[in-house]
Amino acid sequence: MPANRFNGFTDYGIGIGLRSPHYNHILTRKPVVDWFEIISENFMIDGGRPLSVLDQILEQYRVVQHGVSMYFGSADRIDREHLRRLKELVKRTKTPWLSDHLCWGSVDGRYTHDLLPMPYTFEAAKKTAQKIRDVRDFLEVPIAVENVSSYAEFHVSEMTEWEFLNEVVERADCGILLDVNNIYVSSQNHSFDPFEYVNSVPAERVAQVHIAGHSKYEKYILDTHDHPVIDPVWKLYDRAIQRAGHTATLLEWDDSIPTFREVHNEALKANRFLAKSVLARAV
């Protein structure tokens, strides 16, 4: 959504992920980019080059934090050291909102470093929502949760993935980082209609959208973030923007990373859909 309480009442446009192969280009050429998304964990450190690059970026660009290991859905308690470091970074970046995934990844203090799928149960929704509330209260910044790609479903699930997402965000009263590529990947892996998912999401809670590429295998699709965005994903994006309006959009490209210009040009393709949504709302 344009400027809402889940994205700190900002109206960001198209951003790209800040990745180390592009540091030099960004710092020397200073390209015009609306905003950068950083992986929080890469900067939750004590010093050195990553933080000094980040400080230089912060002098010139708007930065939003995106995490990969908060594991809102883990039954484990929140790691206090993680939260402490995250809060330090939030103070440094002044991120208007902060996102992480609706998934789990650790149990009994042991980390898989993966975004594992949730069982879609009321018990899980309740516990996950409480954790999101606790994190938001500690960090004092709006939280948006991202739907993940998945390759497995559980017998214990009591609802669809989008029903689970809605249950969690309503209980937590938080925002959504809607990843349309992840919806597409999961729809192919679990044989559901991705438009039903997009149409079911509470549009007023969408704080940000992710787009990305993926890899297709014989029997499933893997979310690899190493290709351009494919047409069916752009169509989902189009639908998401029709519903949510002009929303902060970010292209993820994390492997086999091409030049800065290629990544940025791919991201800017989202402009045609964003412009269309602005026109549609104007008439």
Add this chain to the structure above:
Amino acid sequence: MNLLSLQRTMAKAVMQPLTPSEHMSKRAPNGEPMSKHAARFIKPNDRLTSFERLEIYNRQYWWRLMSSLAEDFPGLQAILGNRRFESLCKAYLTDRPSRSFTLRNLGRDLEPWLKKNPHWAGSKQAIALDMVHLEWADIEAFDGAAEEPLRPADVAKSAGGDLRLKLQPYVSLLKFHYPVDELVLEIKRFNDDTEFLSNAFRERRKRKRVTAVARLKPKTIFLAVHRNDDSVYFRRLQAAEYGLLLAIQKGKTLGQAVSEVFGKGSKNSGADPAQVTDWFRIWSNLGWFCAPPQKQNSSQNSKKR
């Protein structure tokens, strides 16, 4: 199955080592056939069985963690060879699963673990331990904390026998039995030189170049791993230089450090004042010194008064 028990069941399966052909084990951690075990909690679909769906996560887990260790410990990999390195990493990760939210800390326990489990490095245990120590120091120097450095003029002005200094937290002082820094530098040089070559070609050339350096002969070296302008450097030290810095790092006064290194009974012959002064000039120019904790400062100040 509640949330906690489902997550425990799945995590155990996901973290179970792959077979030598990199597939999921046919036996579950609880001993039952994995196909039966997976079917208890994971739904099959029209293309994949429960086993195959779980296997995707099992393989991703191992590939992600193994490549993270390979990225952090290329020197150890060069010394042991790919196959032995992989076996060692699998054993390490099985024994010490990650307990940190960040992959940056994955190799934190590798050195103490290898000390307790020497058979994984076999006859190369001594050089392997040196290398793991160096590569972990490299990581710590890259993103470790830095405090406000004391200016060289401040160090020179206040230098006296009872002065205490503190070394920057990112500086590691290391004593090795092998010149392992040469191998790490060779690997770094190689990676810079061949950034644009194809993966297969790079691997072949790397194996050839690195294998030659990996056959290092024993030689005691002293090293400081540090950071300057956001880049990590290895600085070879003389034995006395290392001794002085180590004593300072342990909180000794300059006077105590000098007498410990050059005093009676030490291996080093008497101190060469010009040499020691020069060392201090270099160390402070590199920004290695910072102010010691406040408490020590005040007692030192009161003594001066």
